[in-house]
Structure formats: C-alpha cells, structure tokens
Amino acid sequence: MNFQAVSRNKLSMPLRxxxxxxxxxxxPVLDYGCGHGxxxxxxxxxxxxxxxxxxxxxxxxxxxxxxxFKTILLTYVLTVIPDKATRIQAIQAAWGKLREDxxxxxxxxxxxxxESSRTEHWKSYKKGYLTKKGTYQMGFxxxxxxxxxxxxxxxxxxxxxxxxxxRDYEMLCVQKNEFxxxx
Numbered sequence: 001m002n003f004q005a006v007s008r009n010k011l012s013m014p015l016r017x018x019x020x021x022x023x024x025x026x027x028p029v030l031d032y033g034c035g036h037g038x039x040x041x042x043x044x045x046x047x048x049x050x051x052x053x054x055x056x057x058x059x060x061x062x063x064x065x066x067x068x069f070k071t072i073l074l075t076y077v078l079t080v081i082p083d084k085a086t087r088i089q090a091i092q093a094a095w096g097k098l099r100e101d102x103x104x105x106x107x108x109x110x111x112x113x114x115e116s117s118r119t120e121h122w123k124s125y126k127k128g129y130l131t132k133k134g135t136y137q138m139g140f141x142x143x144x145x146x147x148x149x150x151x152x153x154x155x156x157x158x159x160x161x162x163x164x165x166x167r168d169y170e171m172l173c174v175q176k177n178e179f180x181x182x183x
Contacts (some may be wrong), residue, residue: 011042014075014107014169019046023162023173024103030069032094033077068099076169078148079109082126082136091152098176105173106149113168114139142170149174 018025027049031040034052043050053063072094081087091106098104114128114137121132128138140148142165149155149172164171 010038012039012075013166014171015039015042015073017164017166018105018171021164023105023164023171024071024175025073025105026070026103028067028069029071029073030063030094030097031073031075032097033074033090039073039075063097067097068102069097070099070102072098072102072104074104074106076107076109078106078140078145079114079138080136082128082138084148087148088152091149095153095176101175101177103173103175105171106145107169107171108140108145109137110166110168110170111139111141140170142172145170145172 015025017023025043025048029040029043029048029050031037031043031050031052034040034054034057036057037052037054040050040052051063074090074094077090078087081090091104094104117137118129119132122129122137125136126138128136130136142163146163153174162173164173
C-alpha cells in the first residue's frame with residue numbers, strides 16, 4: 001500500500017479554517033503525519049513553534065520522546081489508514097504527546113468528499129477504497145469520528161471540544177485536561 005503524501009504548495013484547507021476561526025492552535029504545535037510539511041512551514045512563518053512528524057515521507061521521522069505539545073494536528077492521517085487498530089494507535093500516540101492543557105485536532109475527509117473523488121479505477125477495500133495510485137481513502141461522518149476517538153481514548157464522555165463540519169472534511173478538537181476514562 002502506498003502511503004505517499006499528497007504534494008501541495010499551499011496551506012491545507014483545514015488549517016486555513018482553523019487559523020481563521022476560534023479553533024485553538026497554540027505553540028508548540030506538532031503536525032503528526034505532516035506529509036511534506038507545508039502546514040508546518042506556514043505555521044513557522046506565522047510565528048508558531050511548530051514541527052512535523054511523518055514516517056512515510058522520509059523528511060520528518062523523529063520526535064524527541066520527552067517533548068510534549070500544546071496543539072497536535074492529525075490532518076487527514078486517519079483517512080489514509082485502512083486498519084482500525086492502526087488508526088486507534090495513531091490517535092493514542094498523538095494523545096500521549098499532548099500537554100495536559102493541550103488540544104488534539106483531528107481532521108478527516110468527509111464521506112461526501114471521498115465519494116465525490118471516487119473513480120471507476122478505485123477498488124473497494126475494507127471500509128474505504130484503494131485508489132489507482134495505491135493509496136487508501138476512507139471518509140467519515142462526525143458520529144463515526146467521535147466514536148473512533150472515544151474508543152481510542154477510552155472515553156465515557158467527551159471533554160471540552162469543538163467540532164466542525166465542512167463539505168470536504170470533519171474536524172474534532174479535544175482538550176486533554178477534561179477527559180474522563182472509563183472504569
């Protein structure tokens with residue numbers, strides 16, 4: 001399976017919307033699954049302390065294991081992971097790098113966006129599709145994203161959070177300091 005990041009030369013739409021809204025993006029920022037790092041570069045140019053991590057691009061492979069972050073972005077990461085257990089591991093790994101007062105901001109492609117991008121060359125695979133390029137694409141609705149996050153973090157209720165629905169994506173922002181574990 002190809003985990004090649006989409007190459008783009010501008011800021012991602014979700015980050016642009018975050019910075020124009022009341023969604024809390026505060027330094028230091030970790031872009032977990034940053035692809036080629038365009039959002040990291042933009043954040044740095046805007047005065048944020050930001051670093052990227054992406055094991056599949058060859059550019060950003062390591063994070064200091066003791067470093068924590070006030071904001072962690074998981075932008076389209078869960079969309080390209082076909083295995084639910086691996087999606088859960090990604091959420092848990094990001095959560096583990098978050099400061100106690102920090103925000104985890106997860107953005108996934110919406111069901112509508114995936115379906116509108118689909119061509120006859122895409123093949124059904126698990127709960128999504130394998131594209132002609134060999135990449136995986138899975139859309140989410142808001143409820144599905146919330147459920148996955150609740151399962152990954154073992155939540156009985158959601159902490160302070162914000163969510164945003166856009167025709168192309170679903171976004172969930174969860175603050176760590178108010179979460180409740182099951183049991």
